[in-house]
Amino acid sequence: MFWNDRRSLELSRWCVRGFCLVLAAVDVGCYPLVKWYMSMNRQTMGQGLWDGLLMMGSIWLISVPAWAALYRLGQLLKNIAAGQVFTPENVRALRIISWCFVTAGALCFVSAFHYLPWGIFAAACGFMALLMRVVKNCFEQAVLMKDELDFTV
Amino acid sequence: MAIRVNLDMMMLRRHISAGELAERVGITPANLSILKNNKAKAVRFSTLDALCRALDCQPADLLEWVPEEQPED
Incomplete structure (x- = not known):
């Protein structure tokens, strides 16, 4: 069959690399991006220097937990590719990713006081944090079960 | 662990090596x-x-319950 687990894993790894590229592009090209966005939304947001600076500051601040999450996601996929799936290290990586989403959500929430649409991102980040937390809980239980199974003779 | 496996003792009594026992048990x-x-x-x-x-014995010859000290409140 054309599609298999190994290829699926490889696709996930390429997706992570793709997101890294997009995030790097957003970080580097933040100024022209914000300038373009502000010109496109003259009715809904202010056009002053502070409005632009706040927008850029929000993007750069939020990109910090985003980089951390992508780094951990890459590590997680690397471990899975090596056959180490239910390990305490992966549980830790999932926990960190979940907290990255919480941090990003909190930053988006604060930014929403300046520009309301950030609230949508805050809600999305909160939901993702919840999902990651549930996955982390599943992995945590799986690690315990694997430990028990490994020592069953 | 409160359950102790007395496999060493039984192997000594039956004069059987670990490798031979592992092979016989599978x-x-x-x-x-x-x-x-x-x-x-856990043991299946x-x-x-x-x-x-393989050792011609009863489960009780292999397994022993050893009371563990309870932590004081």
């Missing part, structure tokens, strides 16, 4: 070592059956 020497060193968290009935058969 488990890996690594798993037998886990059992012998009391690292096992099928393994216990094979052990009793």
Whole structure:
């Protein structure tokens, strides 16, 4: 069959690399991006220097937990590719990713006081944090079960 | 662990080596070592059956409950 687990894993790894590229592009090209966005939304947001600076500051601040999450996601996929799936290290990586989403959500929430649409991102980040937390809980239980199974003779 | 596996003693009585026992029971020497060193968290009935058969003994000859000290409140 054309599609298999190994290829699926490889696709996930390429997706992570793709997101890294997009995030790097957003970080580097933040100024022209914000300038373009502000010109496109003259009715809904202010056009002053502070409005632009706040927008850029929000993007750069939020990109910090985003980089951390992508780094951990890459590590997680690397471990899975090596056959180490239910390990305490992966549980830790999932926990960190979940907290990255919480941090990003909190930053988006604060930014929403300046520009309301950030609230949508805050809600999305909160939901993702919840999902990651549930996955982390599943992995945590799986690690315990694997430990028990490994020592069953 | 409150359950102790007295495999060493039984092997000594029956004059059987670890490698031979592992082969007769059908488990890996690594798993037998886990059992012998009391690292096992569970023992399958099928393994216990094979052990009793190979060593010609009862499960009670292999397993012993040792009371553990309860932590004081």
